[in-house]
């Protein structure tokens with residue numbers, strides 16, 4: 001199939017963008033090199049995408065540096081208005097963006113329509129409104145002085161994102177950075193660049209000045225590394241694996257750039273004996289199986305009170321087995337393929353890891369038998385009971401539709417299991433006991449805790465982790481703090497200062 005056939009088959013109306021976006025224009029890589037992006041439903045190529053190298057990152061940084069003075073001094077309300085316009089354009093292009101994201105990543109179309117696209121628009125809208133409301137302070141200091149703070153943008157920032165929510169992550173990273181007056185060089189993941197390039201196109205349409213946002217798809221080891229090392233960037237914000245996060249910290253040391261890290265997780269999802277089981281079963285399935293489990297906040301450790309474990313699993317296992325796998329572009333599909341075959345193999349390898357340590361596979365554990373899905377990156381919803389919370393499948397992030405079941409006797413053991421990894425990102429608990437809910441919310445080591453729910457996100461609510469899950473927060477006022485630096489200004493209004501060196 002040639003590209004126009006692929007576009008037609010996917011229901012796309014506008015051409016798929018496949019060049020770098022630098023200084024307001026779509027351009028080829030300096031080297032002329034490209035990299036194919038694949039459709040994970042059948043591993044067929046979609047389009048060859050320009051592959052940025054260090055020279056392209058240099059060009060993008062130079063463009064962002066040129067754009068910075070005017071963008072940072074633009075009245076905040078005007079910056080906000082452009083972000084609001086972007087939100088409107090995203091909504092107007094919902095179907096197009098949803099289909100493109102589904103094609104490139106394997107997310108079910110219905111999730112893209114209901115979640116990825118609306119959440120992306122909501123994030124630009126929230127920070128569009130925030131732009132002229134985030135302000136400094138006046139500080140009551142000693143007599144005769146006025147002291148106030150300015151919240152200044154950091155400068156040109158690098159942003160590197162993974163493939164699991166490529167569209168949504170453009171907004172989480174770019175919206176607050178732009179609202180605060182920074183300019184941007186962003187590298188999407190090499191396997192999912194298409195919606196990021198579409199967003200760049202919509203930004204230009206919304207009136208974003210050239211050079212404010214530059215999009216440089218390419219390899220992590222080259223383009224990503226060049227961003228992390230670049231002396232012209234004042235900050236790098238990264239979402240991805242803990243291993244790469246550590247590499248970014250090292251690469252950032254050259255010019256001591258500010259670093260913000262959103263890394264992996266191994267979310268505990270605890271079901272107490274007093275929980276509403278119907279809600280907990282449904283919510284726990286959503287916690288792990290949404291987006292094929294490819295979520296840093298996934299509830300990947302299902303921690304059940306031993307008295308309700310059998311009753312819970314009697315409902316949970318058939319529900320998992322009933323999830324409709326299929327072509328993500330089919331609106332009835334509830335679970336699509338994983339985003340790459342390499343990742344599919346990695347997820348499946350954890351079934352052996354589980355068995356080697358005495359784990360029991362309660363559901364799934366393989367690629368589906370359906371011949372229509374045989375050439376894609378599919379994995380059945382998989383439930384594994386681990387022998388111990390110290391086992392690898394209860395400690396390591398699998399990042400797929402793979403949940404590890406553990407049981408506990410009492411609250412103390414539940415907390416020990418919940419806090420028994422080096423991660424600390426999302427956590428959930430299901431209980432009708434108010435005291436227990438608040439006690440666990442206080443005692444769990446995590447950046448986000450959901451009670452009688454799981455995986456809620458909102459542009460106003462801070463998102464991020466502790467420990468090996470990284471540092472810094474996206475969303476809300478915290479994101480604006482991350483993308484600004486404080487300047488303290490002292491004015492001598494009428495202070496009479498006795499001379500230090502009276503002569």
Ligand code: NAP
Pocket residue numbers: 160161162163164187188189190191218219220221223224225226228239240241242243244245247248261262263264265295296297397399425464465469470
């Ligand atoms: P990854 O390998 O760390 O890749 C993430 C991004 O970093 C990609 O764009 C990648 O480029 C780039 N990269 C790779 N090596 C680099 C280097 N040396 N310097 C600079 N950039 C480099 O992670 P992934 O496997 O794609 O994504 C899954 C991980 O992300 C999971 O661990 C998940 O938990 C985490 N995640 C965290 C959050 C959060 O908010 N905490 C959210 C979502 C995902 P390539 O595309 O070329 O690999």
Ligand code: MG
Pocket residue numbers: 037038039040103104105191192
């Ligand atoms: Mg792809």
